[in-house]
Amino acid sequence: MPLPFTVAKFGGTSVGTPERVRGVVRLTPEAGSERRVVVVSAFGGVTDDLLAAIQHAVDRTGEHRDRLGSIRKRHTDALAVLTPEGERGPLAERLDAIWTQVGELLDGVSLLRECTPRVRAAIITAGERASAPLVASAFRAAGVEAVDLDASGLVRTDARFDEATVDMEATRELVREAFENVPPEAVAVVTGFVGSTEDGVRTTLGRSGSDYTATILGGALDAREVVIWTDVSGVLSADPRIVPEAFTLPRLSYGAAAELAHFGAKVLHPRTMRPLANARIPLRIANTLAPEDAGTTVGPMDDAGPGRIDAVTAVRSAALVRVTGTASLEVPDLAARVFGPLAESEIPVFLVAQASAEGSLCLAVREADAARTVATLRQRLAREIERGDVLGVEAEGGAAVVAAVGAHLEGAPGLAGRLFATLGRAHVNVRAIAQGASAHTISCAVADADAVAAITALHEAFALRRIRAHVAVIGAGTLGRRLLRLLGERQDALLAGDLNLRLVGLANSSRLLLDPAGLEPSTAPDALAGAPEADLDAVVERLAGARVERLVVVDATPSGAVAARHADLLRAGVAVVTPNKAATAMPLEAWRQTHAAAREGEVPYLYEAAVGAGLGVVARLRDLVRTGARVLAIEGVLSGTLSYVLTRMRAGARFSEAVREAHEAGYTEPDPREDLSGRDVALKLSLLAREVGLDVNPEDAQLESLVPDALRGVPLATFWERLPESDDAWAERIAAVGGGEVQYVGRLAEGGAIRAGAEAVRAEAGSLLAALRPSEIAIVVHTERTGDHPIFFQGPGASADVTAAVLLADIVRAAELMR
Ligand SMILES: NC(=O)C1=CN([C@@H]2O[C@H](COP(=O)(O)OP(=O)(O)OC[C@H]3O[C@@H](n4cnc5c(N)ncnc54)[C@H](OP(=O)(O)O)[C@@H]3O)[C@@H](O)[C@H]2O)C=CC1
Numbered sequence: 001m002p003l004p005f006t007v008a009k010f011g012g013t014s015v016g017t018p019e020r021v022r023g024v025v026r027l028t029p030e031a032g033s034e035r036r037v038v039v040v041s042a043f044g045g046v047t048d049d050l051l052a053a054i055q056h057a058v059d060r061t062g063e064h065r066d067r068l069g070s071i072r073k074r075h076t077d078a079l080a081v082l083t084p085e086g087e088r089g090p091l092a093e094r095l096d097a098i099w100t101q102v103g104e105l106l107d108g109v110s111l112l113r114e115c116t117p118r119v120r121a122a123i124i125t126a127g128e129r130a131s132a133p134l135v136a137s138a139f140r141a142a143g144v145e146a147v148d149l150d151a152s153g154l155v156r157t158d159a160r161f162d163e164a165t166v167d168m169e170a171t172r173e174l175v176r177e178a179f180e181n182v183p184p185e186a187v188a189v190v191t192g193f194v195g196s197t198e199d200g201v202r203t204t205l206g207r208s209g210s211d212y213t214a215t216i217l218g219g220a221l222d223a224r225e226v227v228i229w230t231d232v233s234g235v236l237s238a239d240p241r242i243v244p245e246a247f248t249l250p251r252l253s254y255g256a257a258a259e260l261a262h263f264g265a266k267v268l269h270p271r272t273m274r275p276l277a278n279a280r281i282p283l284r285i286a287n288t289l290a291p292e293d294a295g296t297t298v299g300p301m302d303d304a305g306p307g308r309i310d311a312v313t314a315v316r317s318a319a320l321v322r323v324t325g326t327a328s329l330e331v332p333d334l335a336a337r338v339f340g341p342l343a344e345s346e347i348p349v350f351l352v353a354q355a356s357a358e359g360s361l362c363l364a365v366r367e368a369d370a371a372r373t374v375a376t377l378r379q380r381l382a383r384e385i386e387r388g389d390v391l392g393v394e395a396e397g398g399a400a401v402v403a404a405v406g407a408h409l410e411g412a413p414g415l416a417g418r419l420f421a422t423l424g425r426a427h428v429n430v431r432a433i434a435q436g437a438s439a440h441t442i443s444c445a446v447a448d449a450d451a452v453a454a455i456t457a458l459h460e461a462f463a464l465r466r467i468r469a470h471v472a473v474i475g476a477g478t479l480g481r482r483l484l485r486l487l488g489e490r491q492d493a494l495l496a497g498d499l500n501l502r503l504v505g506l507a508n509s510s511r512l513l514l515d516p517a518g519l520e521p522s523t524a525p526d527a528l529a530g531a532p533e534a535d536l537d538a539v540v541e542r543l544a545g546a547r548v549e550r551l552v553v554v555d556a557t558p559s560g561a562v563a564a565r566h567a568d569l570l571r572a573g574v575a576v577v578t579p580n581k582a583a584t585a586m587p588l589e590a591w592r593q594t595h596a597a598a599r600e601g602e603v604p605y606l607y608e609a610a611v612g613a614g615l616g617v618v619a620r621l622r623d624l625v626r627t628g629a630r631v632l633a634i635e636g637v638l639s640g641t642l643s644y645v646l647t648r649m650r651a652g653a654r655f656s657e658a659v660r661e662a663h664e665a666g667y668t669e670p671d672p673r674e675d676l677s678g679r680d681v682a683l684k685l686s687l688l689a690r691e692v693g694l695d696v697n698p699e700d701a702q703l704e705s706l707v708p709d710a711l712r713g714v715p716l717a718t719f720w721e722r723l724p725e726s727d728d729a730w731a732e733r734i735a736a737v738g739g740g741e742v743q744y745v746g747r748l749a750e751g752g753a754i755r756a757g758a759e760a761v762r763a764e765a766g767s768l769l770a771a772l773r774p775s776e777i778a779i780v781v782h783t784e785r786t787g788d789h790p791i792f793f794q795g796p797g798a799s800a801d802v803t804a805a806v807l808l809a810d811i812v813r814a815a816e817l818m819r
């Protein structure tokens, strides 16, 4: 059985120096299992030097011969170090013949002061014609059999000398014939970029021509694989200057690779894949500087699931050209009349959108081509413009065409919706859309100023398959700081779980630190001290208009004023997460309006941290109600502070001592009288009542206050100072219970009445409440459905650590809900 071929192409930088040419030899597999074809470009920079020599000749600067002299010397020097001694004379003669001919051509150019495409092709292909025999000799110097072949005898083209079109059938025959004479074990080193007409006149294959030579040969020889060796490790999922997390794509379909190239990804030219796609020959992009990297394989992707977006790219500095028609427009050949002249003028079009009812067309072209496009189209549509069928042809600059590229995009329901929703959340306005022409691309035109935001958001959502959410925290006190610490600690783990939570803002009552690019959670609290001053209005205004994707604002304040602004944030599409019980203290109507604002803004409003410290009571109650359970009563120990204080007193602690310990442990509200008065419990029960649809007002709750009468209206500092005054009275009260347990129990009755106070809860009666440990809470929900088997919630009731964790869980939930 004949050995299969592999074709490897090495570009200019890979053959830039003799040492790198030796690298080509090292990277070429040993003889044995395959026939080896190596396509080479000119030595790095030689084609440009030849072009410069042409320009000197055209301009008659007198320097073209000097330029040629240095090119020639470079090759002579390479010959001295690369070629086996016995071959140097004959090879030097071959190279001399090339440079002599090039010198004569340049003299002719200088004489005529012009260089025709045909002569230019003859001159610039000299670079490849010189490099191929040198590389072949380097193989032989390493003991590897090698021959060099001039591709002008292999690649048959038309006479477009600058970028010739290849006659694939004729080329296939020529290639197969030529390789019959190449010994199977020899490496065939072939000139890239070069072709010739039927008459044997040299042509070039245009930009990235050597890659094309490699795939033409690969296709003609039914190669097992074509490898393009370059100085990057494959095709990246995005431009790394825009998206630092861009990664090398392991696989790509031919179509996707061509689309990426069309939309500006630099690695491959769109036509490179053409000779391989029908024969399903894979093309691998590998890195000469890191040959161990797997690179990117472009090939058939039949097994790719539906709707994979792998990469995001963009054509920047574009313009939208609009041909505005009227309803009466009847130009059946409008498309031909528009695209024909643009093709003739070689104006690439990156996006087309048509509104058929009005016969209007929108095209995206490079901004630099916009004026030419408008002039061309106005000329071609002059008759329609005169008749009034076409109202105008206008260009609007400052655009970019963003393309999401992948596989089977046509067969993925909802994909386009998610894509445009992602752009919407990134506050990117879409000006024109194109999908359907290719199964590999969804493209849209956006403002060039929005291109980076669009590329970043799409890359993150689809290529990295991550959700990105931004977090701003109002309140940098005990809880706010603890939350930031936790966020910092968990950020990497969340990222690994495909959620990128980025802190973008931190505020207190006088300042706002805001940076959409991200803040470091560990240093943000200190940085806040130096941030610009901002009152609550300014904070809300800046956050509501922040234009960042999936913004979650955490209200970690005890402030009613902040709670009153939740609705403004929600309505602006900003999610709110809060432990702030002042929100519950709002009148019922305001509470309802806040929820309505969340629906209007289509964002979550989450406050699991405000009651039950993350035991999940709010969500569970909501589920019970949604599934038709009638809640009859809710009761329990709802205050972590009071659980702590009363339990500690039973163990012998004095009242003031227990309150201070609770405060220091982070259980109490900033003012512990909120806890001791029972108001905290009333607010929590009100919140639960509202979740089950009851119209309650926390102000109506009947509460036993544990705040000594004399300390109710005094400043906080005085309260702390005088708190021990009530220690004796408390000791007596605990003793009076007679060795039993005392807990502060809150109750919500079916009609909505709330009562709370300290009461004896007897362990011997099997009371759950009597078994609570310090700061532990328990909530019991009685429903009609569960009858004698109420639903219990029990666990740690307070502390900044516990609450910060609940807040983070709600932030994650909010981010996921805003998908
Ligand atoms: N500790 C716990 O276990 C739990 C606490 N909570 C709740 O957490 C919230 C915060 O508690 P904690 O961190 O201890 O309180 P702190 O007093 O330590 O911090 C409060 C923060 O809120 C800021 N703030 C107050 N008013 C405003 C305003 N109008 N605008 C902007 N910022 C404001 C303060 O700013 P400045 O310093 O400038 O005044 C401060 O940064 C409270 O609502 C509490 O009920 C909820 C559940 C459990």
Ligand SMILES: N[C@@H](CC=O)C(=O)O
Binding pocket: 609, 610, 611, 613, 638, 639, 640, 641, 642, 667, 668, 669, 675, 680, 797, 798, 799
């Ligand atoms: N101060 C509160 C904190 C949690 O809501 C409590 O003690 O329960």
